[in-house]
Amino acid sequence: MLKTAVADADLEGALADWRRWRRDHRVAVADVHWIDVLYRAYLTGIVCLVAVVAASSAVGDTPIVAHELDDVLRHGPGWLGGIAAVAIALGLRSGSRGGPLALERADVRHILLAPVDRTYALRAPALRQLRFLSFVGIVVGGIAGELASHRFDGATLAWVATGALGGLTAVGLSIGAAYLTNGLRAPRWTASLLGTALVALAVLEGVDVIGFSPTEPFGRLLLWPLELDGLGVLPVVVALVLVAAGLSLIGVCSLEDAERRSTLVGQLRFAATLQDLRTVVLLRRQLALELPRKRPWIRLGVHGSGRLPIFVRGLRGVLRWPAARVARLGLLAVVAGGSLRGVWEGTTPLVVLAGLAMFVAGLDGVEPLAQEVDHPSRRDSVPREAGDIHVRHIPVAVLVMVLTAAVAALVAMAPGPGEVPPGIAAVLILPMALGGVGGALASLLAQPPSMNEALTLAAPEAQGIRLAFRMVWPPALATLGAAPILAARQVVEDGRPGVPAALVAGTGFAGLFILICCWVRMRERVHDWWRAQLEIAMPKRSEPDSA
Amino acid sequence: MPEPILVADAATKAYADLVALAPLDLAIPAGQMVALVGHNGSGKSTFLRLAAGLLDLSAGAITIAGAPAGTSDARAAVSFLPDDPVLYDDLSVREHLAYVAALHGVDLDGDDLDGLIEIVGLLPRADDLPSQFSRGLRQRTSIALGLVRPFQLLLVDEPFVGLDAGGKQALLEVFDELHKDGAAVIVATHDPGFVERVQRCVALRDGEVVHDGTATPEDVLRLVSS
Numbered sequence: 042m043l044k045t046a047v048a049d050a051d052l053e054g055a056l057a058d059w060r061r062w063r064r065d066h067r068v069a070v071a072d073v074h075w076i077d078v079l080y081r082a083y084l085t086g087i088v089c090l091v092a093v094v095a096a097s098s099a100v101g102d103t104p105i106v107a108h109e110l111d112d113v114l115r116h117g118p119g120w121l122g123g124i125a126a127v128a129i130a131l132g133l134r135s136g137s138r139g140g141p142l143a144l145e146r147a148d149v150r151h152i153l154l155a156p157v158d159r160t161y162a163l164r165a166p167a168l169r170q171l172r173f174l175s176f177v178g179i180v181v182g183g184i185a186g187e188l189a190s191h192r193f194d195g196a197t198l199a200w201v202a203t204g205a206l207g208g209l210t211a212v213g214l215s216i217g218a219a220y221l222t223n224g225l226r227a228p229r230w231t232a233s234l235l236g237t238a239l240v241a242l243a244v245l246e247g248v249d250v251i252g253f254s255p256t257e258p259f260g261r262l263l264l265w266p267l268e269l270d271g272l273g274v275l276p277v278v279v280a281l282v283l284v285a286a287g288l289s290l291i292g293v294c295s296l297e298d299a300e301r302r303s304t305l306v307g308q309l310r311f312a313a314t315l316q317d318l319r320t321v322v323l324l325r326r327q328l329a330l331e332l333p334r335k336r337p338w339i340r341l342g343v344h345g346s347g348r349l350p351i352f353v354r355g356l357r358g359v360l361r362w363p364a365a366r367v368a369r370l371g372l373l374a375v376v377a378g379g380s381l382r383g384v385w386e387g388t389t390p391l392v393v394l395a396g397l398a399m400f401v402a403g404l405d406g407v408e409p410l411a412q413e414v415d416h417p418s419r420r421d422s423v424p425r426e427a428g429d430i431h432v433r434h435i436p437v438a439v440l441v442m443v444l445t446a447a448v449a450a451l452v453a454m455a456p457g458p459g460e461v462p463p464g465i466a467a468v469l470i471l472p473m474a475l476g477g478v479g480g481a482l483a484s485l486l487a488q489p490p491s492m493n494e495a496l497t498l499a500a501p502e503a504q505g506i507r508l509a510f511r512m513v514w515p516p517a518l519a520t521l522g523a524a525p526i527l528a529a530r531q532v533v534e535d536g537r538p539g540v541p542a543a544l545v546a547g548t549g550f551a552g553l554f555i556l557i558c559c560w561v562r563m564r565e566r567v568h569d570w571w572r573a574q575l576e577i578a579m580p581k582r583s584e585p586d587s588a
Numbered sequence: 589m590p591e592p593i594l595v596a597d598a599a600t601k602a603y604a605d606l607v608a609l610a611p612l613d614l615a616i617p618a619g620q621m622v623a624l625v626g627h628n629g630s631g632k633s634t635f636l637r638l639a640a641g642l643l644d645l646s647a648g649a650i651t652i653a654g655a656p657a658g659t660s661d662a663r664a665a666v667s668f669l670p671d672d673p674v675l676y677d678d679l680s681v682r683e684h685l686a687y688v689a690a691l692h693g694v695d696l697d698g699d700d701l702d703g704l705i706e707i708v709g710l711l712p713r714a715d716d717l718p719s720q721f722s723r724g725l726r727q728r729t730s731i732a733l734g735l736v737r738p739f740q741l742l743l744v745d746e747p748f749v750g751l752d753a754g755g756k757q758a759l760l761e762v763f764d765e766l767h768k769d770g771a772a773v774i775v776a777t778h779d780p781g782f783v784e785r786v787q788r789c790v791a792l793r794d795g796e797v798v799h800d801g802t803a804t805p806e807d808v809l810r811l812v813s814s
Contacts, residue, residue, distance in 0.1 A: 042762070043769045044738045046664070050693025059687050066678065150674040151733070154641065155691040156664035296658070297643045335605065 052157045060165065110193075114268060118260030119246035124207075125214055125259035125276060126243040130236025132215035136222025137232035138329060139298025142166055142291075143306035149299045160292030167220065167291050171284065174212045182208020195266035207263045210280045214259075217283025223298075224290025248457075301327075318484050319411060322404055333361040351430060355409035355437030366405055373402040374445045377473065377523070378452025381466070382459030384526050392527060396480075396520025399446070399473050403481030403519060406441040410434035411485055428562040431486070435478065435558060442474035449473060464540040465529045472547035475554040476522015482561055484515035518557075522550055591654075593618040593665070593741045593772045594639060598648035601634050601795075608634045610795040611648060616774060618740065621767045623783045623803075624776040626792035627812045632776040633671065635792070636743045639774075640668035653740055664692070667739035671746040673730035675719045681705060681729055682714045685736045692737035701736075708732045709758060723750040731759060735766075742766060744775045760785065778812070780805035 135141045144153075144166060152162050186204020190197040222232050242254040262273030305324050326332075337360035341353065380395035410431060413420050420430055447470050454466040461469075525546035529539035598611040609631040616622055626632050637643040639650050641658030655661035679687060682701055689696050705714045708728040713721070718729040727750045734742065744763075748756050763773050764785070775782060783789045789803035791811040799811050 042735065042765045043771055044689075044692075044694045044696075044736065046693035046738045047695050050695075052691060052693055055690035055693070059690060063676075063678065145676070147674050147676045150642075150670070151676075151688055152691060154663055154668065155688070155737070156660045156693075157691055158660070295644050296641060300642065332604075 053161045056152065056157055056162060116247060117264055118257045119243060119254060121260030121263045122254055122256035123240065123243035123247060125211055125256040126239040128211045128215035129218045130240050132218030133222050133232040133236040136219035137227050137229040139223065139295055139302050141216060141219040142170060144299055144303050146300060146303040149296060149303050153296055153299065158292065159294065163291045163294065164288065167288060171216055174216060175209055178208035178212035179205045193267060199266040203263060203265045210259065210262065210276050213280030213284050214276065217280055217287045220287025220291055221283055224287060224293045226295065331363050331365050334363055337361045351433040352436055355434055358409045358412065359437060359441060370402050370405060370445050371448060373398045374448035375452050378449035381449065381453040381461055381526055385461045385530060386459040389527065392523050393520050395523040396476060397516050399477035399522060400480040400516045400519035402445050403442060403477030406438045406478060407481040407485055409437055414485060426565060428565045432558055432562045438478045439474060442477045443470060446470040446474040462539065465543050468540055468543040468547055469526055472522045472525050472550040475551060476519040479522065479554050479557045480515040480519035482557060483518055486561060486564065487511055525550065591618060592616055594652055596650045599638060599645055599650050600647040601638060601643060602646045607795055612797060614790065614797065616772055618772055619770050620772050620788060621763065621786045622774045623786045623789045624774055625789060625808050625812055630792040631795040632792055633745050636668065636745050636776055640666055640743055665740045667734045667737060667742050669731055669734040669744040669747055671749060673726040675726060675729060677719045680715045681710050681718050684718065684729060685732055688733050689736045694737055704732055704736055707758065707762065709755060724752060724755060727751055728755060735762065740771060742771055742773045744773065746776060748777065748779055780808040783808050
């Protein structure tokens with residue numbers, strides 16, 4: 042029964058043959074019609090076109106004046122270098138957690154456990170990934186360059202080419218860092234520390250605290266059409282070296298991490314296509330090994346069943362948050378606060394960034410409620426309406442988000458360019474917190490479309506609008522929560538105090554939030570009523586008599 | 589005593605502050621059949637996965653045929669049958685076997701493949717996609733995949749789950765035949781009756797070895813009660 046291997050068998054050749062066979066077999070079996078492929082390309086093209094036109098109108102085409110150009114040349118490399126710093130930090134993070142490759146689970150079990158050379162086995166998927174991401178980098182960078190050419194001197198082609206090269210370099214830096222970190226089996230804390238340090242140095246250089254950061258040459262590369270600086274070649278060389286070194290170590294991978302990623306990434310992609318944001322959040326946490334603490338930050342004693350059980354349950358959950366999640370909320374608060382400063386200085390679209398940051402933070406803030414939604418059988422075993430239980434989870438979410446918004450306000454009111462007056466920043470805390478919670482509630486509790494709903498009878502265009510609305514409405518709510526700063530800025534520009542305007546706008550949003558809470562409380566009843574009306578309007582045909 | 593095919597030297601696996609496998613010392617001679625028993629969470633699957641190279645050791649070492657677990661030589665020497673069959677969506681049973689055989693440099697013709705498929709009772713379904721099978725049939729496919737390639741040590745994790753009586757009997761006969769052919773076999777199981785077929789029973793409790801030697805089914809029931 043025991044089998045024997047052929048001496049000097051070409052295992053790598055066998056693997057290559059089989060991969061080729063599977064690829065051809067899949068295409069033949071999938072029976073993909075060329076019309077389908079064209080239609081998907083057409084839809085992708087339309088979406089990209091809309092995104093580019095929207096970005097183009099946001100950037101505008103008023104040429105930069107001379108003193109602004111001096112500013113760009115002086116501070117631009119530092120800030121633009123931050124793109125490379127973030128790219129490298131993301132790569133380091135991914136690599137230290139077994140990324141960036143996400144293999145098929147069966148490949149991990151059968152190929153990586155076979156005596157096939159692992160470097161050979163993993164090189165093909167790694168190159169495929171690199172190829173795809175390089176293409177994305179070139180396209181995104183090229184588009185960014187084209188948009189920049191509207192504002193700056195220099196030939197459009199030069200800006201597009203530089204942008205494309207910059208995008209490609211950023212991808213190389215990120216992926217190379219990821220492969221190398223994975224191959225060296227660098228500890229997670231080392232990777233996080235290095236990534237954070239790079240980003241911090243880039244920010245410090247951008248605000249003139251230090252004169253140079255390691256990623257500044259990348260910024261110089263992106264500004265080549267304005268000033269051709271030899272230092273800009275450095276990031277390209279570093280990217281090539283990182284990618285080459287990373288690919289040489291691709292075989293030194295942890296199967297444990299590879300198997301974990303293989304399961305989770307597949308599920309994550311599926312959840313993303315279904316716009317199932319909650320599942321995406323959960324799977325992303327598992328990928329990052331973000332687990333609740335065994336010991337809570339503050340221990341709340343358990344003395345019998347106690348009062349306010351839902352509020353206390355939520356609090357206990359929050360007190361077990363891992364440090365990574367707390368740090369993430371802090372970072373999002375900094376982003377929101379920084380965006381508010383930008384809004385105050387005159388860049389209005391940054392209010393969307395502030396809202397988005399609070400929305401993403403809100404998705405963590407409503408975690409206790411999300412756990413309830415994840416386990417409906419447990420919730421439904423309680424003799425209470427689901428809406429009643431859901432609405433009682435909101436206070437904990439608001440508490441978490443008030444603390445997050447408070448950090449954002451502190452960042453916004455810190456002395457320096459774009460400083461938001463303390464009174465206005467303080468007034469913004471509550472509406473921003475409520476905006477984050479409101480957006481997260483809308484995202485969490487909106488159910489996927491059901492086949493039984495009347496709206497499924499609507500035309501595809503209406504369905505598309507409905508899906509788009511479902512995607513856009515939650516972050517839009519969070520952005521509305523940050524919008525009072527616009528009201529305050531307007532009246533301050535007119536020479537009047539801003540605090541009352543912010544208060545009025547904030548109070549208006551608080552009213553909207555109360556309506557959202559009512560929706561949370563009553564939605565089950567409304568759905569039941571609607572279902573009953575549909576059944577009256579479209580009764581099911583009764584089964585014919587069998588006799 | 590023949591050279592050990594598996595040597596675990598203070599092998600440890602910890603997840604944060606949870607120790608799944610305490611420093612474990614174990615030597616399995618070539619050609620020995622071993623039952624690995626223990627309560628749920630005792631570390632049986634963890635140990636087998638460490639030996640197969642699927643998990644990374646936190647400390648200590650495990651060698652297979654003299655090579656560290658997970659290296660190419662060790663992978664060539666060990667075949668792992670997991671408790672959760674992992675199969676490709678787009679390959680039939682026959683294609684699965686041909687693929688894995690090729691990855692291990694085994695030259696098989698159609699009759700050889702069919703012979704193996706027949707042993708696991710899947711010949712009528714040989715051209716079907718096993719990813720769509722029931723749990724028991726996927727388990728049989730997984731068993732065939734473990735047997736189609738060469739090995740000196742077979743690690744089996746809960747093989748009888750999902751198998752009907754016929755499948756279980758067939759698998760027991762396979763183990764006996766492999767043992768006769770000189771392969772070492774380690775089977776993690778909750779079935780107390782299995783110890784009557786083996787020369788050695790290793791019992792784990794909370795990641796530590798609490799028994800290493802012969803055992804009766806009654807001994808096993810006592811050892812696995814937590």
